[in-house]
Each structure stands twice: as structure tokens, then as C-alpha cells.
């Protein structure tokens with residue numbers, strides 16, 4: 001089986017960030033065979049006309065609570081506090097295995113549709129092994145690359161990692177399964193007794209990385225980082241999600257121990273984990289990957305991650321300078337860097353850099369073609385990285401290959417059963433709505449708006465009565 005992208009603007013994302021205009025990408029079986037001009041393809045190779053488009057590596061999302069996609073958009077007006085109350089305290093435990101399946105299935109389809117070929121399922125709704133089986137069943141039903149980050153917010157990690165059913169699941173579904181990777185997902189509260197130690201020991205024994213929400217305002221802080229460091233659990237491969245409210249000392253510890261940070265800019269801006277930290281991370285030399293966190297607020301679309309991350313970093317740089325009465329005349333963060341974070345950054349963070357994240361011979365053929373001849377936004381393409389970060393969007397994802405397999409072609413998903421996903425998500429939504437009751441359902445979606453404070457306006461016309469729209473005489 002082979003395919004060839006013809007005459008595209010190719011962003012290889014190789015070590016030199018080679019950009020090749022009018023170039024071809026040849027895929028043989030599951031791998032990139034060659035990248036260059038006027039390549040010869042084997043007989044029968046599928047020809048994909050990339051003229052007018054950008055060919056780039058599949059994007060990588062390193063932190064997504066995929067099960068929450070069944071509640072798409074429900075929490076649009078939430079803060080992190082409301083999210084915690086809804087999922088952790090009140091309604092998260094209502095989710096049955098079939099609800100985990102429904103959310104994961106829709107999220108997995110959404111990922112490949114948006115050109116996100118590798119996604120970490122930060123799956124912290126796994127209350128039982130049946131829930132975990134359902135999560136993996138859904139991931140295996142969709143032709144994308146998925147890393148399962150196993151978690152369970154209804155129990156302490158020292159409990160669920162010690163259970164027989166968890167060990168049995170690892171044997172059945174991880175050791176001999178189709179997952180692209182496996183991580184343990186839990187948070188470190190900063191409790192001086194460090195009860196999470198037992199879970200870190202399980203990760204070490206299994207030889208798998210830990211991914212942890214760190215530096216989340218009001219939830220996790222420098223104490224958690226210190227405990228991990230002093231107990232020897234800050235190891236290469238550890239992924240720190242958000243890391244938005246940490247001291248310089250904690251950032252130094254992350255940099256020195258080979259960890260990376262998964263930045264969810266849209267989440268940090270809206271939910272309140274802290275200011276999106278890339279402006280700090282780049283000064284501490286910490287590797288970055290991007291993520292979308294949860295579709296209870298945002299869709300799983302790394303174009304918006306690139307766009308908001310670039311903007312938030314620049315916004316902060318300007319504000320910090322203005323506070324010193326200075327002007328930024330040259331931005332530090334470039335579009336090229338956020339495209340790297342969305343591809344290579346993710347691959348490095350997951351220890352998959354030899355397999356995915358770039359279009360170089362020998363790597364897995366996870367390829368995305370951005371092309372939309374009907375769109376006025378797809379020309380001219382003058383600055384390719386800028387075009388990806390600030391101009392392109394999900395609707396421009398024309399063709400997607402995962403491991404050489406065509407999963408989207410001419411803007412349409414291939415071999416994906418969206419109707420089943422729709423029916424399953426509808427079932428989950430009606431079950432939750434019925435179980436919660438209409439009042440709780442409505443209240444959950446519509447948090448109170450705090451009383452507005454309106455400044456007195458010194459320029460108000462005192463002689464004008466706004467109510468009657470008359471001048472007073």
C-alpha cells in the first residue's frame with residue numbers, strides 16, 4: 001500500500017525545520033519513504049494532489065479528557081471551581097462504562113478529523129476496570145494513535161494503582177494491546193505525608209511515565225513539585241500539565257530533570273489554572289507540548305491551541321514590558337515555534353520522537369494536508385508557519401493519514417462511523433439529564449453571574465436624563 005502527496009508546500013518539521021515548496025511526500029506501507037521533488041511512486045500508489053496546500057506532520061495533543069466530550073460545550077461558562085464541583089464531587093461518578101465509551105469515541109473521531117493523529121487520553125473517569133475497558137474499546141474503534149493515561153478521580157491514586165483489577169487491566173489491554181502508549185494520570189496535592197508515593201512506585205515498577213496536573217491555582221502547587229523531587233520521582237518523561245502557577249524554583253526542577261509541560265492555553269485562560277506559562281517555560285528551557293484539555297469547554301482542535309498560545313505569550317510579553325515603561329519591538333515567540341510544539345513537541349514529550357512528529361523517511365506516516373480551494377483564507381500562503389498558526393482551521397484539514405492509512409480524504413472522514421457515535425452520545429446525554437434531574441442539569445450549565453460593578457462615570461451628562469432621553473431644564 002502506498003500513497004504520494006504531490007506538489008505541496010511541505011513543512012517537514014525535521015531537525016532543521018526544512019520547508020520544501022512544490023514537493024512530494026511518498027508513503028509506503030505505514031512509513032514515510034521519501035520527501036523531495038518529482039518523486040517516483042510505485043505503481044498503484046494513491047495520488048493526492050497537494051497543490052495550493054500545506055503538508056505537515058500529524059499534530060499531537062498531550063492532555064485530553066476524552067470521556068468528557070460527551071458533554072461537549074456544557075461547561076462553556078464554568079470556572080475551574082465549577083468544573084471540579086460537577087465532575088469530581090457531584091456528577092462524574094454517574095458516568096457508566098458506556099458513557100466513557102461514548103465520549104471517547106466522539107473525541108477520537110474529532111481528533112483525526114482535525115488532523116490530530118496522536119492524542120493522550122487523560123482518562124480520569126475510570127472508576128472500575130469496566131470503565132477502563134470501555135475507554136480502550138472506543139480508542140481501538142477509531143484509526144488514530146492514542147496513549148491511555150489511566151486515572152480515577154473517585155479514589156486516591158495509592159488505592160486504584162494497588163488494585164488487582166488495575167493490574168489485570170494492564171496485562172490484558174496494555175501489554176498486548178493496540179495502544180500507542182500508557183501513562184499513569186494523577187495529581188499531587190502537596191499533603192506532606194506524600195500519599196501519592198505508592199502510585200509513583202507503581203509507575204516505576206511498570207516502567208511507564210506519570211502525567212500530573214501541576215501548578216493549578218487552588219489545587220496543586222510548589223509543594224507537590226518539591227515532594228516529587230525530594231522523593232526522586234521527577235524523572236525524564238514526566239509530563240506536567242498546565243504548570244501555570246509555579247515558582248522559578250519548581251520550573252528549574254522540571255527543566256533539570258528532563259520533564260516537559262503540556263500547555264492548555266484556552267483552558268488556562270478561561271478556567272483559571274494560571275496565566276498560560278510559555279513565557280516562563282521558554283526562559284527556563286523547559287520543553288513544551290500543546291493540549292486542549294476538555295471539550296466540556298473547547299473543541300479538540302490544535303489550531304486554536306497554537307493560536308491562543310502564541311497570542312497569550314505575546315500578550316504577557318507586552319504587558320510585562322509596559323509595566324516597566326518599555327516597548328516590545330521584536331517578539332520572542334514565533335509561529336514556527338508553536339507549530340513545532342504542536343508536532344515535534346508532543347512527540348518528544350511522549351518519548352515518541354523517533355516514530356512521529358516529523359515528515360522524515362522511516363517515521364510513521366502520520367500526515368496532514370491543509371488544503372481548501374474554496375476558502376479565501378488559504379491563499380496567498382506566504383509565511384507557512386504563520387499560515388498554520390493564525391490562518392488555517394479545522395475545516396481546512398483536507399486529508400489525514402495515520403500510519404499510512406487514509407482516515408480523511410477530500411475533507412471527509414474515511415471508515416468512521418459518526419452515526420454510531422452520535423447515537424451513543426445521545427444516549428449518554430439523556431441518561432445523565434434524567435438521572436440528574438432537569439433542575440440540576442440546568443443549574444450545572446448556567447452558573448450564577450456575579451453582581452456587576454459599574455464604575456461611576458465622571459463624564460456623565462448630569463443635565464441629561466437617560467430614562468426620558470430629555471435634557472433637564
Ligand SMILES: [Zn+2]
Nearest residue numbers: 063213241293
Ligand atoms: Zn486536565
